[in-house]
Amino acid sequence: MRHGFTRSMIAVAVLSVAPIPATAQVSAVPRTPDGKPNLQGLWQVLNTAAWDIQDHSARLGVPAGQGVIEGNEVPYQPSALAKKRENFENRATADPETKGYLPGVPRGMYMPFPFQILQTPTHVAMTFEYAQGVRLIYTNGTPHPRGPINWWMGDSRGRWEGDTLVVDVVHFTDQTWLDRAGNFHSDELHLVERYTMAGPDHINYEVTVQDPKVFTRPWKMSMVLYRRKEPNVRLLEYVPGLLMEEEQAERERRKTN
Amino acid sequence: MNTRRTDLVIALTVLIAPPFAAAQTPERPPIIAGCPTENLAFHTCALQKAKTFTPPRTPSGKPNLQGYWRSRLTQAFSVEGVAEDHPLVKDAVTPWDVAPPEIVEPADRKIPYQPWAAPIGRQGVNFREYVDPRTMCSTAGVPRLALQDPSQILQPPTDDHVLWLHEDHHQFRVIAMDGRPRPGDDVRMWNGFSRGRWEGNTLVIETTNLNAHTWLDDSGNFYTDTARLTERLTPIDPDTIHYEVTLEDPKAYTRPWKVAWALVRDRTPGGYELFEEACREGERDLGRIREQGYKLYFGAPWRFR
Numbered sequence: 001m002r003h004g005f006t007r008s009m010i011a012v013a014v015l016s017v018a019p020i021p022a023t024a025q026v027s028a029v030p031r032t033p034d035g036k037p038n039l040q041g042l043w044q045v046l047n048t049a050a051w052d053i054q055d056h057s058a059r060l061g062v063p064a065g066q067g068v069i070e071g072n073e074v075p076y077q078p079s080a081l082a083k084k085r086e087n088f089e090n091r092a093t094a095d096p097e098t099k100g101y102l103p104g105v106p107r108g109m110y111m112p113f114p115f116q117i118l119q120t121p122t123h124v125a126m127t128f129e130y131a132q133g134v135r136l137i138y139t140n141g142t143p144h145p146r147g148p149i150n151w152w153m154g155d156s157r158g159r160w161e162g163d164t165l166v167v168d169v170v171h172f173t174d175q176t177w178l179d180r181a182g183n184f185h186s187d188e189l190h191l192v193e194r195y196t197m198a199g200p201d202h203i204n205y206e207v208t209v210q211d212p213k214v215f216t217r218p219w220k221m222s223m224v225l226y227r228r229k230e231p232n233v234r235l236l237e238y239v240p241g242l243l244m245e246e247e248q249a250e251r252e253r254r255k256t257n
Numbered sequence: 258m259n260t261r262r263t264d265l266v267i268a269l270t271v272l273i274a275p276p277f278a279a280a281q282t283p284e285r286p287p288i289i290a291g292c293p294t295e296n297l298a299f300h301t302c303a304l305q306k307a308k309t310f311t312p313p314r315t316p317s318g319k320p321n322l323q324g325y326w327r328s329r330l331t332q333a334f335s336v337e338g339v340a341e342d343h344p345l346v347k348d349a350v351t352p353w354d355v356a357p358p359e360i361v362e363p364a365d366r367k368i369p370y371q372p373w374a375a376p377i378g379r380q381g382v383n384f385r386e387y388v389d390p391r392t393m394c395s396t397a398g399v400p401r402l403a404l405q406d407p408s409q410i411l412q413p414p415t416d417d418h419v420l421w422l423h424e425d426h427h428q429f430r431v432i433a434m435d436g437r438p439r440p441g442d443d444v445r446m447w448n449g450f451s452r453g454r455w456e457g458n459t460l461v462i463e464t465t466n467l468n469a470h471t472w473l474d475d476s477g478n479f480y481t482d483t484a485r486l487t488e489r490l491t492p493i494d495p496d497t498i499h500y501e502v503t504l505e506d507p508k509a510y511t512r513p514w515k516v517a518w519a520l521v522r523d524r525t526p527g528g529y530e531l532f533e534e535a536c537r538e539g540e541r542d543l544g545r546i547r548e549q550g551y552k553l554y555f556g557a558p559w560r561f562r
Contacts, residue, residue, distance in 0.1 A: 032413075032414055032415065033316060033317070033414045033415075034414070038415070040413060040415060040417075040418075099537075100537060101535075101537060101538045102427075102535060102538060116431055118411065118413050118418055118420045118431070119413055120323075120411050120412065120413050120414065121414070123411055125411060125420055125422070125429075127420070127429050127431055132396070132426075132427060132428060132429070132447075133427070134422065134427050134429050136409075136422065136531065138530075142528075145530070151532075151533040151535070152533060152535045152538055153427075153533060173538075175538070231437075232437065232438070232440075234433070234437075234440055234450065235431055236440070236444060236446060237446040237447055237448070239395075239447065241393075241394065241537040242393065242394075242395055242447070242470075245393050245543070245553055245555075246470075246553075246555050248553075249552065249553040249555055249557070250555075252547075252552070253552075253557060253561070
């Protein structure tokens with residue numbers, strides 16, 4: 001009896017710690033007709049990275065948050081660390097978000113707005129509610145165009161590594177920030193993003209950040225993208241620059257009338 | 258590539274469109290897809306051609322409209338066309354090109370404005386007192402997006418959406434093919450909300466929920482927030498789409514009316530890709546424009562009349 005009991009315990013233990021068989025994982029992830037994970041839908045983060053990608057206490061208007069950086073440290077070069085602190089002090093006016101500009105990448109991925117993924121065998125498109133931003137990720141094997149090019153949302157070339165979409169992003173401007181806390185980069189920013197579906201409604205998003213002008217080593221952020229599940233959910237528009245202009249036009253109209 | 262990079266540098270560092278510069282009129286060859294290229298003649302001919310053309314299909318059997326497209330048979334000045342004796346044709350600074358109307362219906366090829374609306378559009382109040390909304394880096398709007406810059410159509414194989422990407426100010430239109438309802442009337446957007454369906458070989462797109470803060474052309478022709486736009490994209494040969502839009506707006510027009518032109522496949526050797534056309538990020542002119550007494554539009558003339 002004793003022997004049998006042990007054996008059954010072992011069996012239970014093995015079952016409970018064994019990795020989920022590959023087939024079960026596969027069935028949990030929606031697929032496109034060509035067998036790739038189907039990333040399509042509306043996605044949005046549920047974290048506080050838009051305010052600060054690092055651990056932070058609450059500030060007025062800013063929810064407290066646990067950072068999204070592996071190890072929590074942004075490995076700034078000494079002069080860049082001083083610049084980050086200056087950015088933080090001046091953030092109310094210096095943050096490019098306050099001008100209504102395109103947010104850049106990866107910042108656009110964790111703004112508190114949804115974005116939609118549309119996918120073909122040759123392209124993965126991301127259309128953003130915020131600022132009508134768009135990323136077109138080529139998955140047709142083409143290389144980055146020859147630089148120098150300064151694009152606000154960079155140039156994205158992707159490939160599938162098994163069930164993970166791996167995207168290489170270069171050709172940035174030095175005008176975008178990484179969050180509202182003044183974390184920043186230069187035009188030598190180079191990202192490697194990994195999109196892995198963890199189930200039908202979750203994407204594990206990882207991004208490795210390199211920038212030899214600003215950081216001492218590559219560093220990594222990771223977070224979950226959640227599917228927006230409301231049955232009537234649609235991508236709408238939030239165009240901050242035009243909302244700013246409209247507000248000013250309205251003030252002027254009231255003044256002259 | 259070099260020319261396009263130069264364009265980009267100008268876009269990023271100088272300004273986008275100088276506010277009052279005449280738009281370039283794309284070339285108008287004598288024949289496109291075997292059809293004459295005056296818009297009404299093209300429209301009539303293309304609808305006949307469509308009856309016999311079998312377009313390439315996607316793996317799921319839908320007409321395959323994917324690829325890069327450029328508009329033809331278009332001019333940016335006025336959907337009502339530019340007559341030879343139009344004063345702006347001889348304008349010393351920004352002369353307009355003589356051009357036929359893009360309107361193919363009604364027969365007089367004029368916008369059937371209600372009496373109050375005609376003096377606002379048609380180089381009226383909008384044109385004299387307001388700057389073209391594109392100047393402040395907005396979307397050109399529907400259907401003006403399809404009038405000028407290159408675009409790209411993507412059809413995800415799941416057939417639930419069509420994506421129409423425009424180089425102009427990085428605009429995109431996510432066209433819902435899944436039959437779900439549109440948002441309520443109080444949700445208004447610059448590019449509206451677009452639902453699509455296939456009718457034979459034609460992609461039919463119905464757009465509502467428009468904030469109507471955009472214009473139809475350089476002349477300040479317009480619709481209001483009750484507009485419903487029905488676009489029809491019909492392939493008539495492997496490289497040509499007949500593009501037609503029916504504009505309905507009970508607030509501004511007395512009847513529905515139609516424009517039509519061609520979308521021609523880009524065959525740039527070595528391939529083509531859309532570039533990012535950031536606009537607001539390099540914009541430096543709005544302050545000076547305001548100083549000159551011009552106002553930004555946001556539909557003001559019809560919203561607050």
